[in-house]
Amino acid sequence: MSDATNDSTVGAPARADDPQAQKRADQNVSKSGQMLAADGTPLKRSLARALRRQKLRALMLIAPLLIFVLLTFIAPIADMLFRSVENEIVPETLPRTVELLGSWDHESDEAPGGEVFEAFYYDMALAAQLKNHTRLGTRLNYETTGISSLFRQSGRDIEDIGDVYLDQFEDLNEAWEEPATWIALMGDPDWRAGYTEWFDDGQEGAPPGFRPSEAAEEMLPRTTAVYQNFATFTAGARRDSLAEDEPWPVAYTALYQDLMATPAAADAFDGDTAALLREAAGALSDFETVDFRSYFIDEIDEDWGDPNVWATIQTFSGPVTSGYFLNAVDMRQTADGAAMQPEDQQIYGLLFKRTLFMSLTIMGCCILLAYPVAYLLANLPMRTANLLMILVLLPFWTSLLVRTSAWKVMLQQQGVINDVLVWLGLIGDGSRLVMINNQFGTIVAMTHILLPFMILPMYSVMSTIPPSYVRAAKSLGATNWTAFWRVYFPQSVPGIGAGSILVFILAIGYYITPEIVGGTTGTFISNRIAYHISSSLNWGLAAALGTILLAVVLILYWAYDKIVGIDNVKLGG
Incomplete structure (x- = not known):
């Protein structure tokens, strides 16, 4: 041994x-x-080690499938859930404005004061240069119509404020036109040396990242913040050189305000930079100034004086929002809390009810049509059953778009079905049936498309039911109906359950067929989701609608499990 x-x-x-x-x-x-x-x-430790190695091997075997599911299923759902509450664009684009707007009373009949408009000018000027103002306007336009155009127009006119100060600085001394002046004013000495070397060497490779000097950060904080954004954008997005580009006009506005707040700022600098700053500080009293609040309201657009615009910005100033979910249930988020949408805008509740009703109706129609077909397939000789199964599977070999378009031709008022009915004399030529662009057309087309998904689970279960059970019942005196209802049908219920779940879940998410044959009364909530993703680009609302639809399906699945029992659902065997 x-x-x-x-x-x-x-x-x-x-x-x-x-x-x-x-x-x-x-x-x-x-x-x-x-x-x-x-x-x-020790034997116990050795066995644990062996089991651990087996589990690791099993995990490595399923790892590719697990990663695939995470990337293609879990990750998109997580992204959808995040998009349904994400609202970072407002606080990221208007950080100064959001901070000051928090103390503004939205119930007042006036727009905020000058400090808020000043902060908004700096945020808006930077957003316009970075091309973020249009995205911000589009986001807020979902809540208040007209804000998108307001932000676009303001982005075009915002530079005029900075140009007022830019012209006066350059008239005072032409050195302010030179990019080198700003590099000497704002940059850290070590950074300036490295940047000059990079520029003189032909600008090969990436330039050293901008670092402001301690004097600039302390004495010229507004200007430093603006120039740092300018330097990052110029070196990163535009791939240009700071030694060749003059800063944005908003930098001159910031420089004016910094020098007004700290007249002795020049003492922290030396050389030509200090002389320029002293010269500018001495001339500030003669500068033409701009009142930000008046300029926005009187020169750019009077809508900036509307408190509702600012209330919208204030309401959606947080990094997360419930506004998308409220919109998805025909409500809206206001400064005073949640409120119902006007009656003429309450459409999503109707769409959800219609989607559930029509999906259940389609499921019921599929059960009624599929059961006799599956029964026939399961009880015919194998040769005949295989031939009929080919006919059942034939629609899968035809494009979904072709099948849907064929029903549009069949059901229209001048279509095949109406022509046959008129030819048979069942209806008059002037009273043709309206069977398209409504709920009836959607139900007919989707029942035809989803019918194979009901037949196949039923057939797979019915084919496993021994015929001897029914013969035994008949031999004991049962009629054909009693034998079917008391013996055969209960054994086929698991196939009905499997097909019902499959057809219902497919139906509730369909959007191509309802879009083509549904018209205005036969569309599903999925059509609205597709519209917001592809047309209105309101991905947050589309994600909220999708999340609610997912929650409804899970709740119905849970209810089915409690009432029927998911363990009773079978696909054969």
């Missing part, structure tokens, strides 16, 4: 008349009484 065989007897009781077996048993027991493996380690 081999050593491996001997090792497998570890832990077996030794026979009293076998000294060798007794000796081996003593060697496999530690001093503490623990059983030992062949290598001398």
